[in-house]
Amino acid sequence: METNEAQAVFESKLANNEYIEPKDWMPEDYRKHLIRQISQHAHSEVVGMLPEGNWISRAPSLRAKLVLLAKVQDEGGHGLYLYTAAETLGTSRDEMLDALLTGKAKYSSIFNYPTLTWADIGAIGWLVDGAAIMNQVMLQRTSYGPYSRAMIRICKEESFHQRQGYEIMTRMAFGSPEQKDMAQDALNRWWYPSLMMFGPPDTESPNSEKAIKWRIKRETNDQLRQRFVNQTVVQATYLGLKVPDDKLKWNPEKDGYDYSDPDWNEFKNVIKGHGICNRERINARQKAHDNGAWVRAAANAYSQKQNQQSEAA
Ligand code: 3HC
Numbered sequence: 001m002e003t004n005e006a007q008a009v010f011e012s013k014l015a016n017n018e019y020i021e022p023k024d025w026m027p028e029d030y031r032k033h034l035i036r037q038i039s040q041h042a043h044s045e046v047v048g049m050l051p052e053g054n055w056i057s058r059a060p061s062l063r064a065k066l067v068l069l070a071k072v073q074d075e076g077g078h079g080l081y082l083y084t085a086a087e088t089l090g091t092s093r094d095e096m097l098d099a100l101l102t103g104k105a106k107y108s109s110i111f112n113y114p115t116l117t118w119a120d121i122g123a124i125g126w127l128v129d130g131a132a133i134m135n136q137v138m139l140q141r142t143s144y145g146p147y148s149r150a151m152i153r154i155c156k157e158e159s160f161h162q163r164q165g166y167e168i169m170t171r172m173a174f175g176s177p178e179q180k181d182m183a184q185d186a187l188n189r190w191w192y193p194s195l196m197m198f199g200p201p202d203t204e205s206p207n208s209e210k211a212i213k214w215r216i217k218r219e220t221n222d223q224l225r226q227r228f229v230n231q232t233v234v235q236a237t238y239l240g241l242k243v244p245d246d247k248l249k250w251n252p253e254k255d256g257y258d259y260s261d262p263d264w265n266e267f268k269n270v271i272k273g274h275g276i277c278n279r280e281r282i283n284a285r286q287k288a289h290d291n292g293a294w295v296r297a298a299a300n301a302y303s304q305k306q307n308q309q310s311e312a313a
Helices: 003-015 028-047 049-053 062-087 093-101 118-139 145-173 177-196 208-213 221-239 264-274 278-291 293-312
Strands: 249-251 256-258
Touching: 028 049, 028 062, 028 093, 028 208, 028 278, 049 062, 049 118, 049 278, 062 093, 062 145, 093 278, 118 145, 118 177, 118 221, 145 177, 145 221, 177 221, 177 264, 221 256, 264 278, 278 293
Parallel strands: none
Antiparallel strands: 249 256
């Protein structure tokens, strides 16, 4: 097929809400854009295991430990689906991991903040998974088939994660005064970093225009952030907690809350690698990667042997 004809087929698929599949022709920029976003997303899932993993051995009950363990394990699975979806675009797991470990690829800014108390585990489930779902529901209808299918499964699991976090916050907010203070302190520290998860304001988002044009993203960073604020303020009110924003006010004209922006300089600093925990997170991933070298070598040797046997048969 000529390139012009292939381009027309690609565009008509987008216009008709059909999926682009791995063997379909696609513009090189579209492929690169997807590799960037999906691999960053995969890295976020895997690095996101670290702040919560930190609390598995200190969970306050056996039930809480089991639930947290299952949640952290789910995140590892999400990373796996997403790395696999990115591989269908012609990149390799090694290339993606190398980009993460050498600081060339980003992962979500949120995971560079420390988890200081058990209430932080509640705040992560409630706010961080809540923000992730807000963003990811639209990604279930993203234009690239393998990404969309991965997101459908991920969203089902993320909904449990959000409930797990809100359950912890509910227990603490309706518990002793000390527990309620811990819940409030966690909300104070995680609120603005959660707003940063949606990315920079639309006016400063270099990738949004193309992402919307190609139906990779269906809504903009600011639209999703606004929806998250509207939903989360109601949940905080139910818990009797105060969102740490004195400018927060219902605005009937926009049918949503007016709210204060996070500190965008802090955001830029964190994504450049200068957040509180950036170095710790990458060191932990590097150590896990090095410790896993023998597993990768064994898996490769096993698969080579299987291939030799099937060729000989
Ligand atoms: N953290 C780190 N980097 C961020 C960021 C954030 N919160 N928000 C934006 N950026 C980066 C972008 O990657 C881009 O950098 P690059 O061009 O070098 O790759 C730059 O800042 C400009 O941002 P844009 O708005 O132009 O970029 P995007 O259009 O890609 O939008 C996004 C950013 C909303 C994060 C989008 O990439 C996206 O929807 N990604 C898929 C979802 C995702 O990655 N979620 C991670 C959340 S954590 C998670 O899912 C784990 C769960 O278990 C909680």
